[in-house]
Amino acid sequence: MLRTSPKRTPRVTRLANRRAMEEHFCFQGPLLAVHHHAETGGERHDGVVYSEVRRPCRAMLLVNPHSGKGQALSLFTSHVQRMLNEAGVSYTLVVTERQNHAREMVREADLSQWDALVIMSGDGLLFEVVNGLMEREDWEEAILTPLGILPGGSGNALAASIHHYSGAQPVSSEELLVSCGFLLCKGLVSHMDLASVHLSSGPTRLFSFLSVAWGFVADVDIESEKYRHVGAARFTLGTLVRLASLRVYRGRLAYLPADEAEPRGESPQNQRPFSTFCPSDLCRPSDSVGQNTFHNSCNSNNAVRMKTSEPVPPNATQKGLPDSLLVPLDQPVPSDWVVVPEEDFVLMLAVYQSHLAEDLYAVPDSTLNDSIIHLMYVRAGISRTALLRLFLAMGKGTHLENNCPHLVYARVKALRLEPFSPKGVITVDGEVVEYGPIQAQVHRGLARLIAR
Numbered sequence: 001m002l003r004t005s006p007k008r009t010p011r012v013t014r015l016a017n018r019r020a021m022e023e024h025f026c027f028q029g030p031l032l033a034v035h036h037h038a039e040t041g042g043e044r045h046d047g048v049v050y051s052e053v054r055r056p057c058r059a060m061l062l063v064n065p066h067s068g069k070g071q072a073l074s075l076f077t078s079h080v081q082r083m084l085n086e087a088g089v090s091y092t093l094v095v096t097e098r099q100n101h102a103r104e105m106v107r108e109a110d111l112s113q114w115d116a117l118v119i120m121s122g123d124g125l126l127f128e129v130v131n132g133l134m135e136r137e138d139w140e141e142a143i144l145t146p147l148g149i150l151p152g153g154s155g156n157a158l159a160a161s162i163h164h165y166s167g168a169q170p171v172s173s174e175e176l177l178v179s180c181g182f183l184l185c186k187g188l189v190s191h192m193d194l195a196s197v198h199l200s201s202g203p204t205r206l207f208s209f210l211s212v213a214w215g216f217v218a219d220v221d222i223e224s225e226k227y228r229h230v231g232a233a234r235f236t237l238g239t240l241v242r243l244a245s246l247r248v249y250r251g252r253l254a255y256l257p258a259d260e261a262e263p264r265g266e267s268p269q270n271q272r273p274f275s276t277f278c279p280s281d282l283c284r285p286s287d288s289v290g291q292n293t294f295h296n297s298c299n300s301n302n303a304v305r306m307k308t309s310e311p312v313p314p315n316a317t318q319k320g321l322p323d324s325l326l327v328p329l330d331q332p333v334p335s336d337w338v339v340v341p342e343e344d345f346v347l348m349l350a351v352y353q354s355h356l357a358e359d360l361y362a363v364p365d366s367t368l369n370d371s372i373i374h375l376m377y378v379r380a381g382i383s384r385t386a387l388l389r390l391f392l393a394m395g396k397g398t399h400l401e402n403n404c405p406h407l408v409y410a411r412v413k414a415l416r417l418e419p420f421s422p423k424g425v426i427t428v429d430g431e432v433v434e435y436g437p438i439q440a441q442v443h444r445g446l447a448r449l450i451a452r
């Protein structure tokens, strides 16, 4: 993916940006806004009623010391630590020692000890945490634990997305970190869609908050790992290298259009086997508002569970959350799915957030819980120049307006990809998964994220 190298912003501009951010978030000083609504609840300028995070709040802060350029820990200390202390967010720092360390920790953790799980890393560590929570016996409750993201990686797609959803001007690098630090201190919790992702090997599913990619984007993401030392610029380098040896990938793509999905009863209420309501009105999941407050009782045993009528899952052996839109991968897709006529692609990208990286503005009108998978694919036959133009436009979020005849965009609820090319890369949230048939469906507002 093409990304411009982040330039170091002059100190004066950095200070001005920080001031603008503080004004934007109504912070005259980090503590003021936090205490202003303490215990009483409050009303934002947009009419959303919320209460304030319980103080002191206890967060498990997971840091991947190798993420990005390997500076996540020092970035946290220099830019966020004091902010959290002032806002009364106490945390226990956990520095991950290896891949899947965080996943195992949250799978076993006593979650009643924590008001939030905060990730200071790239999107990969959050992917581990989400999947660790969904692997628990008590996943329904566990996945309601508020999650926080502080950008410490090289892509930082979710961090860039929540900054964008907050309505602030685009920023990158340390400014993005400061912005996400403020969001964390504010402590407003939104619901976030997750997609369940099935691979051909076995019954285990993955849960994804960001993307499924195949072809050009997935190749660049993985091949550019070797340029990690240059930070965010690794995607620019990777894009140029991959453009020079542009490949075509063969496969079959099918999807369930979003509009088709609604009459099948895929309303937000029955996408989940249980609806969990916090006793406090302020914490009730709301589709219109999609936001509530980082409130400990939402994650406590006080939550009242109400069973809803749920369609019988197609795979009755599937434990946990049913995927009512999917049939097993060895069966043909249902008749109301669209099978894409093309079989030669340059890329397939399914995204559920606005950003695919700090400066890749993939879906301008995406929101955290719109219950939509934004599916894009590029047909074979596109020239290198046109593809480069497309990625440059994605930096500004204008690629969908460019009328590129090779780019197709659809809003979908579920999709299936069956690659025919014997070799290739498929990524889920930027992590490589088994290459082969894959399908996914969106689940509205399944997780909760400290955002806005």
Ligand SMILES: Nc1ncnc2c1ncn2[C@@H]1O[C@H](COP(=O)(O)OP(=O)(O)OP(=O)(O)O)[C@@H](O)[C@H]1O
Pocket: 064, 065, 066, 067, 068, 069, 095, 096, 097, 098, 099, 100, 101, 121, 122, 123, 124, 125, 126, 128, 152, 153, 154, 155, 156, 157, 430, 431
């Ligand atoms: N201590 C560790 N040592 C090695 N790998 C780790 C460690 N902690 C986490 N990981 C793994 O490292 C991979 C990359 O992590 P992450 O995505 O957070 O950073 P990044 O790749 O720099 O960021 P981005 O995804 O935004 O580009 C993930 O697969 C994660 O599981």
